[in-house]
Structures are given as structure tokens and as C-alpha cells.
Amino acid sequence: AQTVTQSQPEMSVQEAETVTLSCTYDTSESDYYLFWYKQPPSRQMILVIRQEAYKQQNATENRFSVNFQKAAKSFSLKISDSQLGDAAMYFCAYRSFRxxxxxxxxxxxxGTRLMVKP
Amino acid sequence: EPEVTQTPSHQVTQMGQEVILRCVPISNHLYFYWYRQILGQKVEFLVSFYNNEISEKSEIFDDQFSVERPDGSNFTLKIRSTKLEDSAMYFCASMKDIWNTEAFFGQGTRLTVV
Structure with missing residues (x-):
């Protein structure tokens, strides 16, 4: 079975600064998807970014980018130019390719709770 | 923008009572899921549903749980006889297909068993 670990329960960042959230996973599969979901308080989870394991290029979505290290089974999320609206719970997630x-x-x-300081 | 909606947002029930949590997935989606999150713990998969039948379920999803898509739009999770340990946030999700598409989540139902 696959496992996903986020070692940082809480992180904080100054507005306009950059922050990196860590995620590691364990799998014996070679094909899979990885996701970062954002959950603002009392709101539903929304997809921030996804990565297909077969792609070597790291995914980017505007201010959000990932560092995908397949051999190390690491999938970190970098948020550049942090904004107050980025404050939320962030979940890393794994899905098998089927x-x-x-x-x-x-x-x-x-999950990692991200606080953004003005 | 289409979204997954869940009702109620909060449900309080007596231990031993039956509860039904309701979800309206996005209309052209084919795959449906329930997840739960006990306070302070990980979001855990409960069950997936496709083509009007369960396609996979976790060990959490025992005989006390059932799912149904009664009318082509609603997707329900029933807990027959609630226990204190069923208290959690329950999330419904839907996905259009299995080819590199994202799952869309509802805002969750907080179930409190007293």
C-alpha cells in the first residue's frame, strides 16, 4: 500500500516571500499521479497542482511549482510571492495509474497548515 | 463553475441512530468517492463508486456503511448504527474519468455522534 507523509504540521511565511512544503511518499509502482490540494478554512479542497510520474519536467501553475524527485520519492510544493489568500491547509496526495x-x-x-503573515 | 455540494454541513446524531449524508456530484462525472477525516488525523478513503456499484472500499467501510446513487444525481452515504468513533468530517468527491483528471471535493459534512 502507498503512504504519503507530510513532515511539517505547520509552516508560516511572510507575505510576498517564498515557502516550500514537503511531501514524501512510498510506493512500489512506477506510474502514478501526485497532487497538492488546498483547503481554506470551512471550504472544500481544491486542486493546486498535479504531476504525472512519467513526466520528468516539474509542474508549474503560476506562483505554484513542484520539485518532483522520483528516485527520492519526494514531491515538494513551492509557493512564490505568498499572498494572504494562500493561508490554508495543504494536502499532498497520491493516486495510482489504473x-x-x-x-x-x-x-x-x-496536511500542512500554512499561515501567511502580513 | 460546477461544484460538488454536500448536505447537511453539520449533523449531530445519537449513538445507534442511522444517518444519511448527501452529495450532489458534478453532473458529467462518472466516478464518486467518500472520504472521511477524523479530527486531527489524515483524510482517509472510504469507498469508490462507478457504474452504479462499488468499485473499491477500504477496511473502514464495513457492513455499517452503504452507498447509493438513487436517482442519477444524488450520491448518499448511509451509516446504519452510528458509533462515537464515526464522528468525523465526511467528504464527497467526484471525477470525470480516470485519465489524468482531478477529483473535485465537496465542502464536507461534519458528523458528531453523541
Whole structure:
């Protein structure tokens, strides 16, 4: 079974600065997807960024980018130019690559609470 | 923008009572999920549903739990006889297909069993 670990329960960053959230995972699979989800207080989780394991290039979405190290099984999220609206719980998640209809659920890390200081 | 909606947002129930948590997934999505998060713990997978049947379930999803898509729009999670340890946040999610697409989540139902 796959496991996802987020070693930082809480992080804080000054507005406009850069912060990196860590995530490691354990799997014996070679094909999979990795995700970062953001959960603002009392709101639903929304996808921030995703990475396909077969792609060597790190995914980027505006101020958000990842550092995907497949051999090290590491998937960190970098938030540049942090904004007050970035304050939220961030979850790293893993999904197997499947062509059938089972086994495509998400496995989550424990989450990192990000605080942004004005 | 389409979204997954869950009702109620908060449910308080007596131990031993049955509860039904409701979800309306995004209309053209084919895969549906329930997850739960006990306070302070990880978000855990409960069950996935496709083509009107369960495609996978975790060890948490025992005989006390059931899911249904009764009318083509709602997706429900029933807990037959609630226990104190069922108190958690329950999240519904839907996904259009399995090919590199994201899961969309509802805002969750907080279930409190007293």
C-alpha cells in the first residue's frame, strides 16, 4: 500500500516571500499521479497542482511549482510571492495509474497548515 | 463553475441512530468517492463508486456503511448504527474519468455522534 507523509504540521511565511512544503511518499509502482490540494478554512479542497510520474519536467501553475524527485520519492510544493489568500491547509496526495475502475482513490498526507503573515 | 455540494454541513446524531449524508456530484462525472477525516488525523478513503456499484472500499467501510446513487444525481452515504468513533468530517468527491483528471471535493459534512 502507498503512504504519503507530510513532515511539517505547520509552516508560516511572510507575505510576498517564498515557502516550500514537503511531501514524501512510498510506493512500489512506477506510474502514478501526485497532487497538492488546498483547503481554506470551512471550504472544500481544491486542486493546486498535479504531476504525472512519467513526466520528468516539474509542474508549474503560476506562483505554484513542484520539485518532483522520483528516485527520492519526494514531491515538494513551492509557493512564490505568498499572498494572504494562500493561508490554508495543504494536502499532498497520491493516486495510482489504473486503466480499470478500481484503485484510483487518493491517498493523502496528514496536511500542512500554512499561515501567511502580513 | 460546477461544484460538488454536500448536505447537511453539520449533523449531530445519537449513538445507534442511522444517518444519511448527501452529495450532489458534478453532473458529467462518472466516478464518486467518500472520504472521511477524523479530527486531527489524515483524510482517509472510504469507498469508490462507478457504474452504479462499488468499485473499491477500504477496511473502514464495513457492513455499517452503504452507498447509493438513487436517482442519477444524488450520491448518499448511509451509516446504519452510528458509533462515537464515526464522528468525523465526511467528504464527497467526484471525477470525470480516470485519465489524468482531478477529483473535485465537496465542502464536507461534519458528523458528531453523541
Amino acid at each position: 486503466i480499470n475502475n478500481a484503485g484510483n482513490m487518493l491517498t493523502f498526507g496528514g
